[in-house]
Amino acid sequence: MSPRTPARRLAALLAPAFVLLLGALPAQADDNDYVAIERGRYLATVGDCSSCHLHRESPYAGGRGIEAPFGTINAPNITPDPETGLGRWTRDDFARALQQGVSRNGGHLYPALPYPWFTRISREDSDAIYAYLRTVPPVSNAVNRDTLPFPFSIRAVMRVWNGMFFEPGRFQPVIGRTDEWNRGAYLVEGLGHCGACHTPVNALGGSRRSQSFAGQALQGWYAPNIGGSSYQGIGEWGVDDVVQYLRTGANGWTRASGPMAEVVQRSTSRMTEADLRAIAVYLRDQPGRGPATAPPALAADSPRMRTGQAIYVDNCSACHRRDGQGVESMIPSLxxxxxxxxxxxxxxxRLVLSGSRPAATDAEPTAPAMPAFGWRLNDAQVADVVTYLRNSWGNAAPPVEASVVQTMRRQLAARGE
Ligand code: HEC
Ligand code: HEC
Ligand code: HEC
Known part of the structure; x- marks a missing residue:
């Protein structure tokens, strides 16, 4: 019988408290692998899960409506709440949702969850995200999952859709490419799901992979061409320009607004420098898609260009300058x-009608905003100033009609923007 040392007595006293503490940690002790959880936290940032699964109480409690071709689909609760979240899900259930688009109950998920991209995620990464999500506080929030109109309300319809458009399969590194390029491909084509916005979709919402990154209209914005074309794409950008844009939301060419400002704020600005470079290297290696060369610019002395110029000088030139050059690192050059x-x-x-608040990142916390002109300029005036922009200072693109502005104005009003 050895006498109890003070240290042992302290240990005996603390033991119950320690057990209590352990009990307070999320279930499944084998998931409490700190390294995997931290990796999972980072990967969830890269996958931008919280931008869709956001809720006022928690980044993952769900409820936000995601616009899809056939209606709005609510992002579910993915906190570990057993009744309304993923509390009862296994790793396998989780991987099946991300990689195959099938929920725990066997029901098909809609591609508003970007599983056509997430299918490339490795099992290891899926498990790490799962482990991280087990550690976020459970929130009870039941989300209405059945918002689509008939016949899309029948989830089995997605089986047909998958047969037509879904190419399941993990990412396979391309032999003969550098590790950096392959990492970039994994991020862009998989977890980062850049093509979900930048690759045009067909009438049924399937991605047109032959037109990868060629750009498309999206949620009242236009996700631009980010292929290698020098005309509409980022063919003239260097790797550093891409990295700077993704890290800060701005570079010498442009500033991110709208949906991309959100992507930058929540996701890319928090990625490692190595991952941003990998993305840039892969993107800069994409072929040019869309028209290779610009059409001839409208003649500067045509009536619409003259009207557009007058509107520009009155309303825009104080900031963007008469020569469209803007102000270095303040006002983007046009x-x-x-x-x-x-x-x-x-x-x-929409920038002219509603103005814009650019991304605020750690690197650039208070970027200047662009004022709204919708109250001041009518549809024809907006069409003229935009047409002028599209055909001045080295730009050339088809003119914009007032009817398009009218439609857009109505859509923005309907969305309350
Ligand atoms: C672009 C928006 C978007 C992003 C980004 C997104 N999700 Fe989702 N997610 C959704 C929507 C919408 C659904 C519901 C789809 C449905 O009901 O068919 C969903 C469904 C899910 C489900 C199935 C839950 C269930 O109860 O069936 C899981 C799991 C999930 N998401 C996890 C994630 C993770 C992890 C990430 C990040 C790596 C992520 N999501 C990123 C929109 C998104
Ligand atoms: C939610 C939709 C969405 C996602 C996801 C998205 N983007 Fe974007 N992206 C946009 C929109 C919209 C713009 C236009 C922003 C603007 O006009 O200021 C844009 C702009 C860009 C630009 C600037 C192009 C130019 O010519 O100015 C680059 C580069 C870019 N995105 C890269 C990416 C990469 C890389 C990813 C994946 C990590 C990605 N985007 C994911 C919607 C998205
Ligand atoms: C008070 C200063 C100011 C005025 C006046 C102004 N802008 Fe802007 N503009 C900005 C700022 C700042 C941005 C960057 C904000 C952003 O992209 O979110 C911007 C962005 C833009 C962009 C996007 C450029 C890019 O590459 O991201 C366009 C196009 C544009 N303005 C057109 C116009 C037009 C047309 C007018 C006149 C009708 C106008 N601006 C008037 C400050 C101004």
Whole structure:
């Protein structure tokens, strides 16, 4: 019988408290692998899970409506709440949802969850995200999962859709490419799901992979061409330009607004430098898609260009300057600007109508905003100033009609923007 040392007595006293503490930690002790959890936290940031699964109480409690071609689909609760979240899900259930688009009860998920991209995620990464999500506080929030109209309300319809458009399978590194390129491919084509916005979809919402990154209209914006084209794409950007844009939301060419400002704020600005470079290297290696060369610019002395110029001088030139050059690292240059010459003018029109608040990142916490002109300029005036922008200072793109502005104005009003 050895006498109890003070240290042992202290240990005996603390033991019950320690057990209590352990009990307070999330279930499944084998998931409490700190390294996997931290990796999972990072990967959830790269996958931008919280931008869709956001809820006022928690980044993962769900409820936000995601616009899809056939209606709005609510993002579910993915906190570990057993009744309304993923509390009863196993790792296998979780991997099946991300990689195959099938929920725990066997029901098909809609591609509003970007599983056509997430299918490339490795099992290891899926498990790490799962382990991290087990550690977030459980929130009870029952989300309405059945918001689509008939026949899309029948989830089995997705079986047909998957047969037509879904290519399941983990990412396979391309032999002969560097590790950096392959890492970039994994991030862009998989977890980062960049193509979910930047790759055009067909009438049924399937991605047109032959047009990867060629750009499309999206949620009242235009996700631009980010392929290698020098005309509409980022063919003239260097790797550093891409990295700077993704890290800070701005570079010498442009500033991120709208949905991309959110992507930058929540996801890319929090990625490692190595991952941003990998993304840039992979993107810069993409072929040019869309028209290779610009159409001839409208003649500067045509009536619409003259009217557009007058409106520009009155309303825009104080900030963007008469020569469209803007102010270095404050006001973006509109000269040789890819946003100005995209196939769809949605972003341009809405920036003029509603203004824009750019991404705030740690690197650039208080970027200047662009004022709204919708109250001041009528549809024809907006169409003219946008047409002028699209055909000045090295830009060239088809003119924009007042009827397009009218439609856009109505859509923005309906969304309360
Ligand atoms: C672009 C928006 C979006 C992003 C990004 C997104 N999700 Fe989702 N997610 C959804 C939507 C919408 C659904 C519901 C789909 C449905 O009901 O068919 C969903 C469903 C799920 C489900 C199935 C839950 C269930 O109860 O069936 C899981 C698990 C999930 N998401 C996890 C994630 C994780 C992990 C990430 C990040 C790696 C992520 N999601 C990123 C929108 C998104
Ligand atoms: C939710 C939709 C969405 C996702 C996801 C998304 N983007 Fe974007 N992206 C946009 C929109 C919209 C714009 C236009 C922003 C603007 O006009 O300011 C944009 C702009 C860009 C631009 C600037 C192009 C130019 O010519 O100005 C780059 C580069 C870019 N995105 C890269 C990426 C990468 C890399 C990813 C994946 C990590 C990604 N995007 C994911 C919607 C998205
Ligand atoms: C008070 C200063 C100011 C005025 C006046 C102004 N802008 Fe802007 N503009 C900005 C700022 C700041 C941004 C960057 C904000 C952002 O992209 O979210 C911007 C962005 C833009 C962009 C996007 C460029 C890019 O590459 O991201 C376009 C296009 C644009 N403005 C057009 C116009 C037009 C057309 C007018 C006149 C009708 C106008 N601006 C008036 C400050 C101004």
């Amino acid at each position: 000269a040789s600007n890819q946003i100005a010459v995209q196939a769809g003018p949605e972003t341009l029109i």
